[in-house]
Amino acid sequence: MTNNNDNTVPSQAAAGPAAQAAASHAAEVAEAREAEQTSGAPPHPLVDFWHYFSENKGAVMGLFAIIVIVLAAVLADVVAPYAPDEQIRTALLVPPFWAGGTGGYIFGTDDVGRDIFSRIVHGARLSLFVGLLVVTISLAAGIFLGLLAGFFRGWVDVAIMRAMDIMLAIPSLLLAIAIVAILGPSLTNAILAIAIVILPHYVRLTRAAVITEAGKDYVMASRVAGASKMRLMFDTILPNCWAPLIVQATLGFSTAILDAAALGFLGLGAQPPTPEWGSMLADALQFVQRAWWVVTFPGLAILVTVLAFNLMGDGLRDALDPKMKR
């Protein structure tokens, strides 16, 4: 165990831009290790978690990528050399600097002279915001419905779960398109549509976890002690259901970002000139034949972000799932 912790520290220090956040983790690990050596008590749950999580190199890479993206999104105004909607009329379709471009446009400019790098950095802010909002909405609604279904069972359970089954029968993108077609194309409606579409996963997970937990002795003890239904649901049972939900929430981020980009690409999500990665790609469609950089970078941003969240989700699942622990 100590051996493994030793391995993680240098790999964190080597990760340049993300070092800040990682350093705090490293300190945490080192600190706890010391405590462990002196007292011999079982490791703090967080240390235990980090031990399993850091065994998965892909997951650690994903985490660092996410830290970089979050930093870029938060500091977008500092990082981006131009405003996302600033049109430099003298620099239309300038290629990236290594392909013969000039003027300090790292990823080149688009057809109306907007700096692509700046738009991607501001797009990161938008994409993460979309992901956060979608996951928050569907997690909150999903936990609530799942708790109701798993705790009360009976007709409440049947009504909620059959409704979720119907939603699961239709592929998520198709359902999202259907909802946006009804509500009208806009970023807000796209967010709402994606949140509705991924809701069933959270409801099912919560319900399954609640049913498992509700039969355990500690819940019975709490019930006998006279805890109210609300207290049993939210205070006794819910804290023990978090692990699968955290994993699903991480994966929900990647689904949300990917679907939002797909809707933006189809013209059903964010509308121009919003610097959204998907709608940037849609704008670039007509320049496929002569300006590859307009197409390449927004898509790369989507891929890297989605991949990072998927990698981290896999790592979290391994670290949080007791069945996987050896």
Add this chain to the structure above:
Amino acid sequence: MLNLIKALLGLDKPLWQQYTLYLYHAIQGDLGLSIVTKKPVIEEFLTLFPATIELTLCAMLFAVTIGLPAGIWAAVKRGTAVDHSVMAVSLTGYSMPIFWWGLLLIIFCSVTLGITPVSGRLSAEYWIDPTTGFMLIDTLLSEEEGAFADALHHLVLPAIVLGTIPLAVIARMTRSSMLEVLREDYVRTARAKGLSPLRVIGVHALRNALIPVITVIGLQLGTMLAGAILTETIFSWPGIGRWLIQSIARRDYPSVQGGILLVASVIITVNLLVDVLYGIINPRIRHTR
């Protein structure tokens, strides 16, 4: 005049009557008329549907022929560089925004190398009367020289793009399923009998490992019908997906409504068939009932 049209479209009735009438007609296969073309929605759907089926089946063929061997290979070489690269590639494929992947392939294969056409189903110099609606079959039946090859050229890129995510899913599923089966006693027995590794893996292990994979393949078919919306938009493929997006843009509500209803019904039917098929190929399920 206005009242006449209102009466003709049934818009003078209360909402609940309109809805009941819509359901009543929908059950009989009448989904109303498209606002733009004034043709029955079901007719438009049926003329465009073969193009989507053709694309979906070819994409699935691509995904299975590459994903299945890749998954087996990764499982057999567990923990090696082969395993890690297959898993890395498949996770990347799984995270791929396919609309961007399609554009990259167009830039590389069509614009830079010039080996595949950019869009459409068939070059303009050929005119094939649709008999089955499946371009590959129609071009084979026709007398036109080179039409089949041309149709195939048009199909390659869209099929690769649409097949990418199923490929990743199939490779991952095959790998984990094979790993599980390779631990079983009967595989050890087969090895101990002195059978060749190829026979142990290809016959004894694979046949059992395939059961969950086939389920995944079936479920992916449904997801692909939704993925076809993106693929068809990029490649101007004249199928259901592009028609749906165009209908949304034109605010052709009967088409959108009917189209989504029909696509969803097809997907649910496919999923049901997969469930039935699962019972047929997996005798263990039947006996427990």
